[in-house]
Amino acid sequence: MLVPMAELLAAAQREGYAAGAFNTYNLEITRAIVRAAEAQQAPLIVQVGSSALRYAGREALTALVLAEAQRSPVPVAVHLDHSAKLDEIRWCVEQGFTSVMIDGSALPLAENIALTREAVAIARPHGVTVEAELGSIVGEEDRAAEREAVGLTSPAQAEQFVQATAVDALAVAVGNVHGFYKGEPKLDTARLDEIHRRVPVPLVLHGASGLSDAAIQRSIQGGVRKFNVNTELRVALFTALADTLPRIHAHYDVPGLFTPAIAAMQAVVEEKLQLFGSAGKA
Numbered sequence: 001m002l003v004p005m006a007e008l009l010a011a012a013q014r015e016g017y018a019a020g021a022f023n024t025y026n027l028e029i030t031r032a033i034v035r036a037a038e039a040q041q042a043p044l045i046v047q048v049g050s051s052a053l054r055y056a057g058r059e060a061l062t063a064l065v066l067a068e069a070q071r072s073p074v075p076v077a078v079h080l081d082h083s084a085k086l087d088e089i090r091w092c093v094e095q096g097f098t099s100v101m102i103d104g105s106a107l108p109l110a111e112n113i114a115l116t117r118e119a120v121a122i123a124r125p126h127g128v129t130v131e132a133e134l135g136s137i138v139g140e141e142d143r144a145a146e147r148e149a150v151g152l153t154s155p156a157q158a159e160q161f162v163q164a165t166a167v168d169a170l171a172v173a174v175g176n177v178h179g180f181y182k183g184e185p186k187l188d189t190a191r192l193d194e195i196h197r198r199v200p201v202p203l204v205l206h207g208a209s210g211l212s213d214a215a216i217q218r219s220i221q222g223g224v225r226k227f228n229v230n231t232e233l234r235v236a237l238f239t240a241l242a243d244t245l246p247r248i249h250a251h252y253d254v255p256g257l258f259t260p261a262i263a264a265m266q267a268v269v270e271e272k273l274q275l276f277g278s279a280g281k282a
């Protein structure tokens with residue numbers, strides 16, 4: 001069933017676990033994610049970014065994801081990932097997304113606050129959740145250019161930002177990066193704890209692909225209620241396709257090509273849902 005993301009995060013906050021948010025680009029990835037949540041009886045966030053909407057056609061991808069969410073017996077929030085455009089946010093709100101992320105993190109604080117307030121004004125009358133970002137999560141987001149490191153999230157600024165914008169969830173930069181980590185990830189847990197102490201809303205950690213189980217558990221203790229996972233799903237997809245293609249090439253069997261890839265991605269999502277503590281919480 002389709003639910004507001006705030007509802008899903010509030011349940012996670014009450015019970016001390018985190019929800020998994022997984023990026024989709026197409027039918028196969030969407031099916032893998034939703035099947036995993038059903039198999040694990042877990043609440044779920046399916047998210048799409050601007051580049052996925054452009055790639056798949058925004059009407060088609062939106063219809064697909066919303067239909068899967070509505071059909072599913074587990075609670076599913078449909079979320080727009082990293083948008084800096086208010087017209088895109090408005091469009092997604094009108095289509096029935098239950099959550100949007102306004103990303104003004106590249107802007108100076110006052111401008112980020114102003115942009116985020118506008119997004120809240122668009123989304124809140126429709127009961128749509130708003131996630132914002134403060135501090136810069138470096139690394140590749142989809143295929144966009146590497147962003148400037150403007151630094152980790154300041155706990156004092158986070159408190160001010162959440163008060164000024166009334167956002168529902170805050171994405172923080174505490175040493176997490178998008179894409180692949182170079183070496184062992186090192187999260188600034190003291191900073192995370194201080195943000196959690198000052199900020200009442202659920203925290204979001206982008207770049208959860210590649211974080212150790214211990215780092216995930218520690219982040220949940222530090223108030224993280226949503227982990228974004230993208231890279232690890234794509235690795236599973238590409239690995240399975242490369243493995244399957246030489247074996248079935250002569251048959252041109254489309255389900256035969258994609259079915260093992262769906263299963264491989266589903267296995268990754270199921271493992272994450274267990275790790276985040278959301279398995280069995282639907």
Ligand SMILES: [Zn+2]
Pocket residue numbers: 082137141178206207228
């Ligand atoms: Zn992100």
